[in-house]
Amino acid sequence: MKVIITGATGFVGGEVVRQAIADERITHAYVLVRKPLPEHVSKNPKLTVIEHKDFSTYPPELLAQLAGAEGCVWSLGGRATQFPDVETARKVSVDYTLAAAKAFIDELAPQLPEPQKFHFVFCSGKFAEWDQEKSLSFMQDTRRIKGQVEKGLCDLADANRDKFEVWAVRPGGIVKRGAGLANLLTAHSTGFIEVDRLAKAMLKIVVDGHKDRIIEANELLKV
Secondary structure: OEEEEEOOOOHHHHHHHHHHHHOOOOOEEEEEEOOOOOHHHHOOOOEEEEEOOOOOOOOHHHHHHOOOOOEEEEOOOOOHHHOOOHHHHHHHHHHHHHHHHHHHHHHHHHHOOOOOOEEEEEEOOOOOOOOOOOOOOOOHHHHHHHHHHHHHHHHHHHHOOOOEEEEEEOOOEEEOOOOOHHHHHHHHHOOEEEHHHHHHHHHHHHHHOOOOOEEOHHHHOOO
């Protein structure tokens, strides 16, 4: 399968790239980045690294480079507190994600042979909240933003059932590879997951799909 990967300079997206290189079922990965990747990564023959400065727009020349892509693993974004302000967090997390999904629906999905659909996997987070008016006691902005993205993607999937499928994974938290056994046991009990395990799970979902659109933390550990 040929896939698009975003967030490759980040903690999760970088691991998705590493696991995609190792995964025999991923035949090629188009990696969208705003800044260059290390040369030992970018020179891998399994990757096409494309520097893309404005993730709010997908011009024809970029979409031509992505021709043949069958799915996307979207790991761009993060907690609202990682951004200068909530408006920036919403722009990166909501606007960029939905702009990409719309472009892929309009331009890439129709290129696939019927009845194949374009697969989109979004890295969300535990406690994501769709109801933007609901009173929340903790991580309000992050939860609302993640929920807004999920709902927007699901709305797009519902409107394009013949050519687009989406899944959102909700890790409780993400720990580094090689965490000790005691740390892992504690992490798993609270819905946390190792970053390499998360990356492998998202790649499996983008290839095979999943019975649930929203994949909660405990279910994610079973993928």
